[in-house]
Amino acid sequence: MTMAKVKWLAPTLYIVFLMLPIYWLLNMSFKTTNEILNTFSLWPNEFTTDNYVKIFTDPTWYNGYFNSLTYVIINTVISVTVALPAAYAFSRFRFLGDKHLFFWLLTNRMAPPAVFALPFFQLYSAVGLFDTPIAVALAHCLFNIPLAVWILEGFMSGVPKQLDETAYVDGYSFWRFFIRIFLPTIAAGIGVAMFFCFMFSWVELLLAKTLTSVAAKPIAATMTRTASTAGYELGLLAAAGTLTIVPGAFVIYFVRNYIAKGFALGRV
Amino acid sequence: MNGKTSNPKAWLFVLPVVALVAFNALIPLMTVVNYSVQETFGDNVFFWEGVKWFEQVLHSDRFHASLGRQMTFTAIILAIEVPLGIAIALAMPRRGVWVSVCLVLMALPLLIPWNVVGAMWNIFALPDIGLLGRMINGLGIDYNFTQQPIAAWFTTILMDVWHWTSLVVLLCYAGLRSIPDAYYQAAKIDGASGWAVFRHIQLPKMKRVLTIAILLRFMDSFMIYTEPFVLTGGGPGNTTTFLSIDLVKIALGQFDLGPAAAMSLIYFLIVLLLCWVFYTLMMRGEQQ
Numbered sequence: 343m344t345m346a347k348v349k350w351l352a353p354t355l356y357i358v359f360l361m362l363p364i365y366w367l368l369n370m371s372f373k374t375t376n377e378i379l380n381t382f383s384l385w386p387n388e389f390t391t392d393n394y395v396k397i398f399t400d401p402t403w404y405n406g407y408f409n410s411l412t413y414v415i416i417n418t419v420i421s422v423t424v425a426l427p428a429a430y431a432f433s434r435f436r437f438l439g440d441k442h443l444f445f446w447l448l449t450n451r452m453a454p455p456a457v458f459a460l461p462f463f464q465l466y467s468a469v470g471l472f473d474t475p476i477a478v479a480l481a482h483c484l485f486n487i488p489l490a491v492w493i494l495e496g497f498m499s500g501v502p503k504q505l506d507e508t509a510y511v512d513g514y515s516f517w518r519f520f521i522r523i524f525l526p527t528i529a530a531g532i533g534v535a536m537f538f539c540f541m542f543s544w545v546e547l548l549l550a551k552t553l554t555s556v557a558a559k560p561i562a563a564t565m566t567r568t569a570s571t572a573g574y575e576l577g578l579l580a581a582a583g584t585l586t587i588v589p590g591a592f593v594i595y596f597v598r599n600y601i602a603k604g605f606a607l608g609r610v
Numbered sequence: 611m612n613g614k615t616s617n618p619k620a621w622l623f624v625l626p627v628v629a630l631v632a633f634n635a636l637i638p639l640m641t642v643v644n645y646s647v648q649e650t651f652g653d654n655v656f657f658w659e660g661v662k663w664f665e666q667v668l669h670s671d672r673f674h675a676s677l678g679r680q681m682t683f684t685a686i687i688l689a690i691e692v693p694l695g696i697a698i699a700l701a702m703p704r705r706g707v708w709v710s711v712c713l714v715l716m717a718l719p720l721l722i723p724w725n726v727v728g729a730m731w732n733i734f735a736l737p738d739i740g741l742l743g744r745m746i747n748g749l750g751i752d753y754n755f756t757q758q759p760i761a762a763w764f765t766t767i768l769m770d771v772w773h774w775t776s777l778v779v780l781l782c783y784a785g786l787r788s789i790p791d792a793y794y795q796a797a798k799i800d801g802a803s804g805w806a807v808f809r810h811i812q813l814p815k816m817k818r819v820l821t822i823a824i825l826l827r828f829m830d831s832f833m834i835y836t837e838p839f840v841l842t843g844g845g846p847g848n849t850t851t852f853l854s855i856d857l858v859k860i861a862l863g864q865f866d867l868g869p870a871a872a873m874s875l876i877y878f879l880i881v882l883l884l885c886w887v888f889y890t891l892m893m894r895g896e897q898q
Binding site: 349350351352353356357359360361362363364366367370378379382384420424425427428430431432434435436437438440443445447448449450451452453454455456457458459460461462464465480481483484487488491541544545546547548561562565576579580583586587589590591593594595598599601 | 614615616617618619620621623624626627628630631633634635637638639641642697698701702703710712713714715716717718719720721722723724725726729730731733734738739740741742744772775776779780829832833835836853854855857858861862867870874875877878881882885886889
């Protein structure tokens with residue numbers, strides 16, 4: 343009996359610990375900067391939505407969200423599209439250099455973005471893509487494609503080969519089989535791979551900031567700039583931060599039952 | 611790797627992936643290699659320097675100090691997050707509505723942009739306006755992470771535990787869910803202790819996901835940049851300047867391209883080597 347009581351305590355305490363900083367951010371986002379700096383209170387005394395109003399009406403703020411979402415979505419589509427046939431090849435075929443190629447792909451997931459920041463800037467300036475969402479979307483392929491291949495390969499390896507063979511016996515061409523039968527079979531895997539590409543592209547800032555200046559500036563970078571030039575507009579900063587949590591919370595809800603499988607790269 | 615047919619045409623399937631990743635990986639990598647063996651005084655004029663920068667970096671106290679801090683940080687967060695993650699996963703409800711609630715709430719920190727994580731912890735831990743700072747000071751402990759190295763380390767570690775422990779929890783939880791109920795019933799009939807169930811049923815089932823969790827946590831904590839940079843800026847002094855922060859300081863702050871490039875390559879090789887070890891262990895585990 344006592345065991346059972348203690349058991350729910352650990353996750354509960356852990357979740358409280360997770361929520362505290364988020365609550366603090368939320369709390370501040372409804373305060374004026376003046377109140378944040380001058381009074382310490384657990385909830386807003388002068389409740390205000392001015393911070394949010396400012397973000398939703400000022401283009402330099404809300405464009406940041408559009409820019410971020412644009413490159414995140416482009417990146418997700420590119421990464422998953424090219425990863426699908428590659429993951430199929432890795433899960434079904436042996437070919438020259440397959441294991442080395444797989445490891446080489448993984449090494450790019452391991453490359454510290456700080457190593458690549460400056461060369462990326464030069465590369466994307468040279469090809470004329472600097473300060474476009476495409477540049478960030480392509481740059482994030484560096485770590486998202488390997489991740490998508492890894493996750494999808496895990497899910498695909500869980501599908502018995504008999505499925506492929508039966509389809510060929512039934513007279514399906516490869517692409518017809520791949521699109522009509524195979525992809526629906528691993529729909530959950532595709533969803534999970536998309537979620538992870540979305541997530542890692544959404545949270546990354548170093549490359550996104552390096553590759554943009556004005557036109558394609560991501561929301562996260564907009565926040566750092568505002569913090570340094572306009573003094574510390576903490577209320578505004580907190581509201582902007584709170585809003586960056588929303589898309590994540592939204593997508594988690596859809597993949598909640600698969601999220602662990604995705605982190606395990608399809609290998610649970 | 612068994613049951614696969616040999617098919618050279620499979621290369622066509624992987625070609626788009628290889629092209630895109632190579633564009634992003636090889637060209638910048640060659641740029642870095644190029645810088646690492648040359649000296650520049652601006653105006654795009656470069657002089658051949660050979661391995662000078664590598665020698666300089668490998669012998670520099672600054673690099674040793676950052677590397678030491680990086681390794682200490684990674685070791686500490688692995689030592690905290692892995693056991694804590696396992697413990698929470700074991701205590702999570704196995705079915706019911708609370709499972710979804712727990713999963714969604716726990717996954718939340720993973721989807722917050724990294725600089726927001728840093729900014730959020732900054733305002734959460736500040737001694738004057740932050741809840742955490744107020745609470746610790748309220749306990750009678752003098753705490754100010756912008757001035758005390760120990761407080762800065764404590765805050766950075768707590769932030770990382772907050773940010774990433776859920777990853778370990780989710781993975782372990784998925785591993786635990788794959789254990790059929792019959793195993794637990796059999797253990798109950800045999801009168802197995804809680805420890806015996808953990809050691810002989812739960813831990814072996816979690817082995818694979820745990821390896822992945824450790825691999826991911828190792829890689830990401832070794833590359834950590836944005837969160838501590840926003841939280842502490844690497845300070846006070848250099849006390850929380852980890853490898854990536856130091857690298858960006860040298861490359862973009864001082865524009866010492868040669869030493870920065872040499873350091874990048876050494877850094878990348880260390881990550882690569884350690885990951886290769888993990889990867890080999892993981893693949894070996896998978897074949898068994």
